[in-house]
Amino acid sequence: MSSFDENEAFEAAGRPSLSSLAMSARGTPYLDDLNPAQREAVEALDGPVLMLAGAGTGKTKALTTRIAHLLNTGRARPNEILAVTFTNKAAREMKGRVERLMGQTVEGMPWLGTFHAICVKLLRRHAELVGLKTNFTILDTDDQVRLLKQLIVAANIDEKRWPPRMLAGLIDNWKNRAWTPDKVPVADAAAFNNRGVELYAAYQARLKALNAVDFGDLLLHVVTIFQTHADILAQYQRWFRYILVDEYQDTNVAQYLWLRLLAGGHKNICCVGDDDQSIYGWRGAEVGNILRFEKDFPGAKVVRLEQNYRSTPHILAAASGVIAGNADRLGKTLWTEANDGEKVRLIGHWDGEEEARWIGEEIEAMQRGTRGLAPMGLDSMAILVRASHQMRAFEDRFLTIGLPYRVIGGPRFYERMEIRDAMAYFRVAVSPDDDLGFERIINTPKRGVGDKALQSIQRVARANGVSLLDGARLAVAAGELSGKAKGEVGKLVDSFDRWRRLTLNPQQSHIELAEQILEESGYTEMWQNDKTPEAPGRLENLKELVEALEQFDNLQGFLEHVALIMDNETDEAGEKVSIMTLHGAKGLEFPAVFLPGWEDGLFPSQRSMDESGLKGLEEERRLAYVGITRAEELCTISFAANRRVYGQWQSALPSRFIDELPADHVEVLTPPGLYGGGYGAAAPGFGGGDIEERAASANVYNSPGWRRLQERSQMRGTSQPSEARNIVIDMTAVSSFTQGDRIFHQKFGYGYVMAIEGDKLDIEFEKAGSKKVVAKFVVAAGRDGEDVPF
DNA sequence: CGCTGCATGCTTTTT
DNA sequence: GCATGCAGCG
Numbered sequence: 001m002s003s004f005d006e007n008e009a010f011e012a013a014g015r016p017s018l019s020s021l022a023m024s025a026r027g028t029p030y031l032d033d034l035n036p037a038q039r040e041a042v043e044a045l046d047g048p049v050l051m052l053a054g055a056g057t058g059k060t061k062a063l064t065t066r067i068a069h070l071l072n073t074g075r076a077r078p079n080e081i082l083a084v085t086f087t088n089k090a091a092r093e094m095k096g097r098v099e100r101l102m103g104q105t106v107e108g109m110p111w112l113g114t115f116h117a118i119c120v121k122l123l124r125r126h127a128e129l130v131g132l133k134t135n136f137t138i139l140d141t142d143d144q145v146r147l148l149k150q151l152i153v154a155a156n157i158d159e160k161r162w163p164p165r166m167l168a169g170l171i172d173n174w175k176n177r178a179w180t181p182d183k184v185p186v187a188d189a190a191a192f193n194n195r196g197v198e199l200y201a202a203y204q205a206r207l208k209a210l211n212a213v214d215f216g217d218l219l220l221h222v223v224t225i226f227q228t229h230a231d232i233l234a235q236y237q238r239w240f241r242y243i244l245v246d247e248y249q250d251t252n253v254a255q256y257l258w259l260r261l262l263a264g265g266h267k268n269i270c271c272v273g274d275d276d277q278s279i280y281g282w283r284g285a286e287v288g289n290i291l292r293f294e295k296d297f298p299g300a301k302v303v304r305l306e307q308n309y310r311s312t313p314h315i316l317a318a319a320s321g322v323i324a325g326n327a328d329r330l331g332k333t334l335w336t337e338a339n340d341g342e343k344v345r346l347i348g349h350w351d352g353e354e355e356a357r358w359i360g361e362e363i364e365a366m367q368r369g370t371r372g373l374a375p376m377g378l379d380s381m382a383i384l385v386r387a388s389h390q391m392r393a394f395e396d397r398f399l400t401i402g403l404p405y406r407v408i409g410g411p412r413f414y415e416r417m418e419i420r421d422a423m424a425y426f427r428v429a430v431s432p433d434d435d436l437g438f439e440r441i442i443n444t445p446k447r448g449v450g451d452k453a454l455q456s457i458q459r460v461a462r463a464n465g466v467s468l469l470d471g472a473r474l475a476v477a478a479g480e481l482s483g484k485a486k487g488e489v490g491k492l493v494d495s496f497d498r499w500r501r502l503t504l505n506p507q508q509s510h511i512e513l514a515e516q517i518l519e520e521s522g523y524t525e526m527w528q529n530d531k532t533p534e535a536p537g538r539l540e541n542l543k544e545l546v547e548a549l550e551q552f553d554n555l556q557g558f559l560e561h562v563a564l565i566m567d568n569e570t571d572e573a574g575e576k577v578s579i580m581t582l583h584g585a586k587g588l589e590f591p592a593v594f595l596p597g598w599e600d601g602l603f604p605s606q607r608s609m610d611e612s613g614l615k616g617l618e619e620e621r622r623l624a625y626v627g628i629t630r631a632e633e634l635c636t637i638s639f640a641a642n643r644r645v646y647g648q649w650q651s652a653l654p655s656r657f658i659d660e661l662p663a664d665h666v667e668v669l670t671p672p673g674l675y676g677g678g679y680g681a682a683a684p685g686f687g688g689g690d691i692e693e694r695a696a697s698a699n700v701y702n703s704p705g706w707r708r709l710q711e712r713s714q715m716r717g718t719s720q721p722s723e724a725r726n727i728v729i730d731m732t733a734v735s736s737f738t739q740g741d742r743i744f745h746q747k748f749g750y751g752y753v754m755a756i757e758g759d760k761l762d763i764e765f766e767k768a769g770s771k772k773v774v775a776k777f778v779v780a781a782g783r784d785g786e787d788v789p790f
Numbered sequence: 791c792g793c794t795g796c797a798t799g800c801t802t803t804t805t
Numbered sequence: 806g807c808a809t810g811c812a813g814c815g
Contacts, residue, residue: 086804086805087804087805088804088805114804114805115804115805116804116805117805119805138805140805141805160810160811214805215804215805216805218805219805250804279802280802280803280804282801282802282803283802283803283804386801386802387801387802388801388802389800389801389806389807392806409803412803412804443791446791446792448791448792449791450791450792451791452791453791482791484791485791563805564805565805581801581802581803582802583801583802583803584802584803605801605802606801607800607801607802608801608802619802623802644806645806646799646800646806646807647806647807648806
């Protein structure tokens with residue numbers, strides 16, 4: 001039986017009586033801070049509770065106060081409370097707020113964390129029950145895909161018709177539903193050219209051989225252990241006296257089973273969520289979990305948090321109007337004591353670039369203070385898009401006008417190529433049998449070790465039943481490699497031997513070792529010699545990676561933790577507008593929010609509707625609800641008639657969600673005639689109507705205003721070259737650049753100044769084409785790039 | 791083995 | 806429009 005460490009020790013010591021733990025003498029002042037619904041949710045400590053918390057209703061406050069109350073009344077010790085979140089950020093926030101409420105650091109809430117982090121902890125204790133060693137490694141998506149690719153090739157399947165990513169998605173889905181290979185239903189097993197389940201089983205076998213798991217396994221293995229070892233399950237059921245779950249609407253089947261199993265004893269489970277904010281169906285979340293709660297947990301108490309502390313009544317009404325279009329809701333009515341404020345604003349544009357230009361100008365106006373609103377800092381404003389490719393229009397525009405912005409989302413720190421490469425070096429140094437890591441870096445930087453050399457090494461390794469690193473060693477000794485590869489691989493193997501010895505030396509600083517590895521492997525040098533605009537950033541990231549090591553005692557510890565902490569906290573200083581996806585905005589709030597791209601096909605996304613029909617449309621509608629409810633004071637929705645999609649111009653109709661906005665709470669900014677056909681003006685019954693009907697009635701494209709715009713836009717389009725030729729070159733301008741200067745720009749790379757117009761430069765970039773950019777965003781670069789300016 | 795040039799095919803994203 | 810991935814050549 002595996003150890004229960006802190007639990008066992010505690011049980012052996014005997015459970016202190018509840019009264020001795022109770023600190024009720026201190027009173028419960030924190031309860032006075034709550035509204036009646038919140039208070040009800042906090043005080044209903046026993047039995048199943050569903051806290052239905054609408055956007056901005058103080059759910060984190062209720063959740064954390066509930067934890068404080070559990071501790072304060074002596075119902076549970078900190079380590080007897082299981083509190084799960086989806087993200088590290090949410091877990092951190094919760095921990096911090098509990099500590100503030102308790103007025104002290106909560107000594108160990110070891111079981112407050114993400115589903116995955118908690119599962120890692122459980123799985124390390126019981127790894128042997130699913131055929132793993134306790135030091136198993138966690139593969140990221142990249143490793144997962146590379147592994148699957150090997151299996152697909154080995155199974156003689158055409159990887160072009162059946163791409164590894166597709167299989168990865170399929171297996172993820174199955175794992176989300178808690179289907180082990182033997183449990184995949186026959187109907188689904190036909191997937192992936194009839195070989196899906198076979199490959200899934202092969203993949204699991206390979207993972208076991210590598211002593212590795214993927215993210216899905218973390219949950220699935222633990223569920224399997226619980227299902228097959230009643231004694232172990234019973235111990236945890238006893239141990240976790242109270243369970244709290246954040247964002248319950250986002251749980252998938254595996255997480256749901258996990259929770260049900262653990263809550264099976266005390267049944268003290270409190271789930272917090274909002275069915276209207278379920279936006280992760282596409283990655284396995286089941287809204288059904290929250291809709292079914294009362295059936296799953298008979299006698300459940302349902303508490304609704306409906307008082308909103310975030311948004312104005314107009315914003316709430318607009319959001320409510322949209323979400324009312326969904327069936328199968330548990331239903332909530334948000335209300336607020338706030339004053340009316342501004343109506344939600346709606347504006348149409350000719351195309352996506354104009355939309356970006358308008359929003360840029362609007363942001364600058366709001367900075368100065370406009371519409372009777374106080375001047376707003378850029379940190380108070382956000383642009384929320386449906387799909388990340390929409391961000392480019394804004395980035396381009398903001399770079400041109402010199403408006404500071406930050407993109408939230410994007411590739412996470414630990415997902416970046418250079419970070420993964422560096423980590424692969426560390427991994428192999430720490431565990432020489434990490435074949436995936438070795439394979440990743442054997443030819444990075446380029447060592448002249450190509451496909452053929454790698455295949456020889458793999459062959460030797462397999463024939464001798466050893467790791468790739470040892471296979472490489474043997475291949476070199478046996479003269480299996482050609483000239484260049486032989487020398488290089490030999491050197492690499494020697495290096496790893498040396499680094500390995502250093503990892504085992506307790507005197508060796510792991511930070512210095514990490515630097516040494518990156519230096520000696522030639523990895524740092526590779527990026528120093530790289531002339532692409534990304535290279536400096538990558539070197540910067542490597543520096544950051546090494547700095548992050550300081551928080552750990554050794555490389556091993558660092559590697560173990562990092563797999564789960566894919567944080568992307570880029571707290572770049574300075575006032576900046578945030579640009580992010582609607583998904584990325586969940587849980588955030590901003591005084592002013594822009595929601596561009598409300599066009600049918602883009603939002604709601606055509607693909608979502610094609611793939612998931614009405615269910616997909618409803619999820620898109622929830623996304624619209626999430627978007628609007630991020631706004632505190634000012635919410636601006638916009639759409640464009642034309643947009644470049646995959647380089648192709650396409651026109652679209654305004655989103656059907658626009659028709660669903662309640663007219664009383666919307667101010668249409670679009671000039672009359674521009675959008676005369678649909679919203680408010682002409683059609684009182686804009687709530688209904690299918691798309692064809694609206695297309696027929698929308699005289700948008702025939703209206704005089706629209707025509708005017710179109711003409712203007714076309715004129716602009718064709719006149720640009722001549723305008724450019726007429727630019728007055730002002731040599732006295734503030735900028736210190738002259739025509740013909742070679743410059744460097746953070747995003748666009750190298751280019752030459754073609755013309756100067758005030759503080760704006762016309763630059764012909766080597767890679768990015770010609771752009772207008774504010775002078776302060778570029779730096780002088782030497783001729784032919786010999787002088788990299790950092 | 792590595793580079794270049796063409797064909798392809800696309801949401802959303804945490805862990 | 807762009808990144809990725811493959812085939813073909815040096």
